[in-house]
Amino acid sequence: MKIKVDLSHASKDASYDILIDSNIPIGEFLKPLGIKKRVCIVTCTTVNNLYGSSISNVLKSAGIEPFFIVLPDGESAKSIKYLSYVYDELIKNRFERSDYIIAFGGGVIGDLAGYASASYLRGVNFVQIPTTLLSDVDSSVGGKTGIDHPAGKNLIGAFYQPKIVIIDVDFLNSLDNRELINGFAEVIKYGAVLDEDLFLYLENNLAKIISKDKQSLMHIIERSCLLKADIVNKDEREGGIRSVLNFGHSLGHAIETLYSYKTIKHGEAISIGMVFASKLSKELNLCSLETVNRLETLIKNSGLPTEIPKFSPEEYVNAMKLDKKVEDESIKFVLINNIGNFKFKKLDFTFIRKFLENLI
Ligand SMILES: NC(=O)c1ccc[n+]([C@@H]2O[C@H](COP(=O)([O-])OP(=O)(O)OC[C@H]3O[C@@H](n4cnc5c(N)ncnc54)[C@H](O)[C@@H]3O)[C@@H](O)[C@H]2O)c1
Numbered sequence: 125m126k127i128k129v130d131l132s133h134a135s136k137d138a139s140y141d142i143l144i145d146s147n148i149p150i151g152e153f154l155k156p157l158g159i160k161k162r163v164c165i166v167t168c169t170t171v172n173n174l175y176g177s178s179i180s181n182v183l184k185s186a187g188i189e190p191f192f193i194v195l196p197d198g199e200s201a202k203s204i205k206y207l208s209y210v211y212d213e214l215i216k217n218r219f220e221r222s223d224y225i226i227a228f229g230g231g232v233i234g235d236l237a238g239y240a241s242a243s244y245l246r247g248v249n250f251v252q253i254p255t256t257l258l259s260d261v262d263s264s265v266g267g268k269t270g271i272d273h274p275a276g277k278n279l280i281g282a283f284y285q286p287k288i289v290i291i292d293v294d295f296l297n298s299l300d301n302r303e304l305i306n307g308f309a310e311v312i313k314y315g316a317v318l319d320e321d322l323f324l325y326l327e328n329n330l331a332k333i334i335s336k337d338k339q340s341l342m343h344i345i346e347r348s349c350l351l352k353a354d355i356v357n358k359d360e361r362e363g364g365i366r367s368v369l370n371f372g373h374s375l376g377h378a379i380e381t382l383y384s385y386k387t388i389k390h391g392e393a394i395s396i397g398m399v400f401a402s403k404l405s406k407e408l409n410l411c412s413l414e415t416v417n418r419l420e421t422l423i424k425n426s427g428l429p430t431e432i433p434k435f436s437p438e439e440y441v442n443a444m445k446l447d448k449k450v451e452d453e454s455i456k457f458v459l460i461n462n463i464g465n466f467k468f469k470k471l472d473f474t475f476i477r478k479f480l481e482n483l484i
């Protein structure tokens with residue numbers, strides 16, 4: 125399947141395709157982009173060990189010469205230290221503006237390689253080949269790139285669009301269950317606030333998805349990319365509707381902050397955040413108890429957490445105040461208006477603190 129991310133209203137050459145399939149002949153899709161000779165593959169240790177030599181052979185047989193920059197696994201690679209290392213390698217290899225950088229890995233690699241592409245020589249060509257479910261359904265679509273700073277996540281970055289995104293579900297075969305459901309949390313999010321049919325599909329096909337049935341994975345990746353691409357087409361820079369993608373993220377980010385981005389994964393934190401947001405929505409008469417129960421049940425059954433960790437309401441509110449969506453004493457919250465629909469509402473922190481007191 126091919127999805128078009130149409131950003132032609134913003135800039136003539138910013139639109140791109142997302143390909144979703146299994147066993148994709150990657151070389152065939154890279155050639156027409158006009159890759160002359162060289163590409164730089166930025167990847168992480170695990171993905172390199174698993175797939176480095178096979179992707180190298182595929183590219184070589186298409187007449188493309190790859191060189192590899194291999195970074196450590198995990199969030200620590202998304203730092204100024206490794207960004208600087210990527211620049212060093214590009215300069216050492218006399219990488220030119222017409223050459224291509226391929227991000228081959230999860231969201232960490234996509235974000236870092238994307239930002240390196242946006243900034244090196246004021247912008248070089250960039251391709252995303254995501255290898256985790258989270259990067260398939262979320263980080264590879266939408267053009268947000270960047271690195272972390274010791275003071276906070278994603279503080280340095282740029283909007284920069286790839287030339288193509290190639291999503292091959294076969295890479296998910298080697299992904300462990302915790303990483304799979306980490307990405308699945310974002311799929312639940314899309315269904316919960318944007319697409320009731322997708323939500324129903326997740327409820328009815330959960331066992332198949334968790335056991336990595338290829339057709340089911342392709343279906344949920346396609347739906348997720350379509351939904352995200354549609355939102356990004358409407359609001360690339362998150363001035364309005366793109367904030368719907370933050371459903372579950374206000375409390376989710378606070379949980380991640382309180383755990384110093386260790387122990388808990390992003391998908392786990394937003395799962396707790398989604399259940400919290402649905403309970404808030406019920407309190408504000410925006411959704412039924414049945415909606416809360418359906419969401420909580422799907423999250424639980426997929427192996428994701430729902431219980432709010434035992435920090436104090438005060439700590440949660442203080443952490444939430446770091447959010448970009450905060451104005452004075454209130455925050456723009458994404459609420460659920462029954463499955464498949466959402467509503468934005470400004471909520472003041474006194475109300476949120478009181479509500480948290482009843483749940484913790
Ligand atoms: N740009 C965006 O819009 C956006 C959106 C969401 C998240 N993100 C970012 O994405 C990052 C998280 O991404 P992630 O969850 O993919 O984490 P990740 O890139 O760290 O990958 C998770 C782990 O899986 C391993 N791995 C990757 N592919 C594998 C495979 N096919 N088989 C086996 N192991 C594999 C990696 O080595 C790593 O240890 C965060 O930094 C987050 O900020 C960005």
Ligand SMILES: [Zn+2]
Binds near residue numbers: 310373390394
């Ligand atoms: Zn998220």
